[in-house]
Amino acid sequence: MEFDLRRVLDALPAMVWIALPDGQLELVNRSWSEYTGLGLDEARGAEWQAAVNPDDLPALLERWQSILASGQPGEMDARVRRFDGHYRRVRVQCSPMLDNAGRIIKWCGTVTDVEDFRRAEETLRRRELDFQLIVDSIPLPVAVTTPSGEVEGLNQLTLDYFGKSYEELKGWKASEVVHPDDLERTIAAHLEAHQQGNSYNIEIRHRRADGVYRWYNVLGLPLRDQQGNILRWLHLLIDIDDRRRAEAALQAANDRLARASQVASLVELSASIAHEVNQPIAAALANAQAALRWLGRDPPDLAEVREALDDVVTDGTRAGAVIDRIRSLFKNAPPSLENLNIAEALSEIVALSRGKALKNGVSLQVQLSGGLPAVRGDRVQLQQVMLNLITNAIEAMSDVDHGNRNLRIAAGRDDANVFVTVQDSGPGFTQATLERVFEPFYTTKPTGLGVGLSICRSIIEAHKGGLWATNAEKGGAVFSFTVPITSAKSRKGVQDAVMPSQAPQPLADTTS
Secondary structure, three states, X not given: OHXXXXXXXXHOOOEEEEEOOOXXXXXXXXXXXXXXXXXXXXXXXXXXXXXXXXXXXXXXXXXXXXXXXXXXXXXXXXXXXXXXXXXXXXXXXXXXXXOOOXXXXXXXXXXXXXXXXXXXXXXXXXXXXXXXXXXXXXXXXXXXXXXXXXXXXXXXXXXXXXXXXXXXXXXXXXXXXXXXXXXXXXXXXXXXXXXXXXXXXXXXXXEOOOOOEEEEEEEEEEEEOOOOOEEEEEEEEEEOXXXXXXXXXXXXXXXXXXXXXXXXXXXXXXXXXXXXHHHXXXXXXXXXXXXXXXXXXXXXXXXXXXXXXXXXXXXXXXXXXXXXXXXXXXXXXXXXXXXXXXXXXXXXXXXXXXXXXXXXXXXXEEEEOOOOOOEEEEHHHHHHHHHHHHHHHHHHOOOOOOOOOEEEEEEEEOOOEEEEEEEOOOOXXXXXXXXXXXXXXXXXXXXXXXXXXXXXXXXXHHOOOEEEEEEOOOOOEEEEEEEEEOOHHHHHHHHHHOOOOOOOOOOOOEEO
16 A cells, blocks of 8 residues: 555655644655655655755744644645756645544645746846836826726825825726816727727816816826736826916917917008098098989989089099998907808908009009819908018118019919919018017017017917918018818808809909
8 A cells, every 4th residue: 555655645746745733744755855855765754954955944844833733724824945056936835634533644845936926026026026116106187997998006195195095096987087078089080099999198187186277287197018918007197287278378478469460460551541441431432423413314214313423422432331341450350260262361461461562663563363162260360460461571671772672472372372472572580580579579670579480380380281481583572370170061161151243353463
């Protein structure tokens, strides 16, 4: 029987031992001997203790005595010397063997080398500790989640911001911390990022511990292993609330400056406006006087009277249109986007500017390409840009000899944009001025504020376009801006709304 038991034990791939009820070692199998380098005679009784690391032996014996006293299965950990002299950590598991009366007749145990496993555990623990230290050292709120979105780690700044413990936040939901107006797009951004495995970048409002919402730029970054599998998601929360408030304040200041610049420009054009209004009024007065004369005849010439009164109505309509254009420019209303016919808007500004050009001896040439498509924009703001550029061009030629003051205004299109250019025959720009012409508060005018062109660029960029300045080949300055063409669907709506008689006609080199 003993021979058969030894054969069975030696056939097992695990290290196995058998001890007497008092704990004295009685039998070991071949795997145990080969691992420790000790035969049964060298290990029998208590001799096996020689293979245990001296530092671990007291705790191991204390645990072994506790198991013997309890008579219950147990396990122990210790470092054991291998046959090559290296100590390796092992786990010892043992159970009592009972007779029919329930008395312990033997103890059976196994020994498992757990050195590699423990080292892997320690490496993983060390990496996790290092990772947490890195996360905690980031001067931003940081959240770490699993690939499925479960919270795995939060740094102290995150806990402080939300005023909760890790356990309280471990099961948090976006609906509890994200502003309701931002919730839908937040969820959409998260779902898209997780489905495609791409990083994301969104601006949303998070509720602070005191209930105040602040704007955050949230960056989500996937952390991958060497095979490209996503192990975790790292979410960085960058507080941009102060920046957003500053941007809003700056935009409000720009709007106020824009209105101030607009009014200042219109004050300068008062003479031109008076000229524009006086023309139809004077014509209406003349036609009314002619109608009175036709009525005074005997018999009255009713056909001539009717024709004269028709002219009065036409002249009155012209005067009303001029006044409406002026009123729209003076309105202090918020930006209103519409599908805009740029040629029509430019024609209105050119009409307002003709008087100023005539007063300053400027020859005005206008060239508008036919059939320009619509753009999406604020009519008042875009007309302010046009008015500012035209006014600047007229003023730039104040030192040029009469007869050589030429202002050319053109509008056209390319594949994606409608463009407007304003070219004068003035002195042009020096290189230093050209580099700074759009800087706020930079001006070459003795009485200028230097905000007009800066505001113009802000307006055009807000319309997704561009504004730039160059020197003309034959002298003078050229300002050009572009605005994207409205989509075909929106453009059709504008074309349907403009009657053929109202649509601006192309003007080729018209001089005033």
